Amino acid sequence: MKKFFLLLSLFLGISFGNAQGFGVQLGLNSAKLSGEQIITDGTTESFPIKSSAKSGLNMGLNYDFEISENLYVQPGLYFSQKGTKGDFVYPWGSIEKWDLRVNYLEIPVLIKYKFEINDDISILGLAGPSYNLGLSGELISIDNDDKPDTYDLDLINNYDDKDNDGNTYAWKKTYFGFQIGAGVMYQNFELKLMYTAGLSNASVIDKSSSNNSYYAYKEDFKQNVFSINLGYRFMD
Numbered sequence: 001m002k003k004f005f006l007l008l009s010l011f012l013g014i015s016f017g018n019a020q021g022f023g024v025q026l027g028l029n030s031a032k033l034s035g036e037q038i039i040t041d042g043t044t045e046s047f048p049i050k051s052s053a054k055s056g057l058n059m060g061l062n063y064d065f066e067i068s069e070n071l072y073v074q075p076g077l078y079f080s081q082k083g084t085k086g087d088f089v090y091p092w093g094s095i096e097k098w099d100l101r102v103n104y105l106e107i108p109v110l111i112k113y114k115f116e117i118n119d120d121i122s123i124l125g126l127a128g129p130s131y132n133l134g135l136s137g138e139l140i141s142i143d144n145d146d147k148p149d150t151y152d153l154d155l156i157n158n159y160d161d162k163d164n165d166g167n168t169y170a171w172k173k174t175y176f177g178f179q180i181g182a183g184v185m186y187q188n189f190e191l192k193l194m195y196t197a198g199l200s201n202a203s204v205i206d207k208s209s210s211n212n213s214y215y216a217y218k219e220d221f222k223q224n225v226f227s228i229n230l231g232y233r234f235m236d
Contacts, residue, residue: 021064021072023190027229029056031082033100033202035221049086049221054101056081058227064112072112074126080106082223083137095143102137102153102171106130108179124183130196132223134173141169159204172204175223183229190231198222 030053036046060078067073083100110128117123137153154168162170176199183192203219 021066021234023062023064023231023233025058025060025062025076025078025190025229025231027058027192027227029058029081029225029227030054031056031084031223031225033084033086033221034198034224035201035203035219037088038218038220049088051084051086054083054085054099056083056101058106058229060106062231064233070114070116072114074108074110074112074128076106076108076110078106078108079135080104080132080225082132082225084223097142099140100137100171101139102155103135105133105135107133110179114185120187122185124185124190124192126182126192126194127180128178129199130177130179132175132177134171137171139169139171156204162204170204172202175202176200177223177225185233188233188235190229190233192229192231194225194227194229196223196225196227198224 032051032053033049034051036048038046058078058080060076060080062074062076064072064074081101081103083102084098085100086098088096088098108128108130110126113125115123115125134153134155137155139151139153140148141151142148151169153171154162155171155173156162157173159170162168177196178199179194179196181192181194183190185191199222201220202223203221205219
């Protein structure tokens with residue numbers, strides 16, 4: 001969280017130096033994981049995860065750098081809540097229900113095009129990559145005995161660095177995505193609908209690890225997010 005506020009302060013300092021391109025944003029996320037668990041036990045089997053949407057907030061700042069008429073590069077800095085709800089199958093046949101929340105510092109760099117309808121209304125198109133840095137998180141799991149267990153997330157990029165105190169669950173600290181979306185601008189207000197597709201694995205168990213002599217296990221999870229965002233642009 002300290003990293004978020006440090007970068008936020010830096011971004012504010014740069015943006016207010018020329019407020020014409022500066023914008024603020026608040027929105028709602030609907031996030032879920034896609035992908036599979038891969039288990040090798042003599043043969044290799046894949047178990048697609050059954051996930052449903054997890055809602056969350058996003059809020060932050062962005063800045064429009066004009067590169068030509070109506071065409072901009074828009075970097076942003078956001079606090080964004082993601083995760084999933086779902087069922088996860090283990091090699092021995094048991095099913096564990098997950099309720100996963102991960103708080104990210106999200107840094108997209110988008111190409112933005114503004115098509116002007118009239119002096120007050122414009123149509124927006126946006127697309128570009130995003131970098132996500134995990135700040136904190138929590139996993140609530142329910143196994144076959146219907147007893148919920150709560151774990152803090154140990155956000156790491158290498159599973160070998162996992163904290164083995166039994167009270168944490170390892171999750172990938174960073175991942176990359178690609179955003180695409182559209183919106184409408186009325187005077188200084190923007191309403192945008194965005195989709196972020198996960199490009200890299202959101203799970204830290206991204207290579208086969210053998211917990212015993214019978215099987216090897218890895219996860220290939222992508223974090224995908226729909227969001228609706230309301231923003232305000234500071235312009236002359």
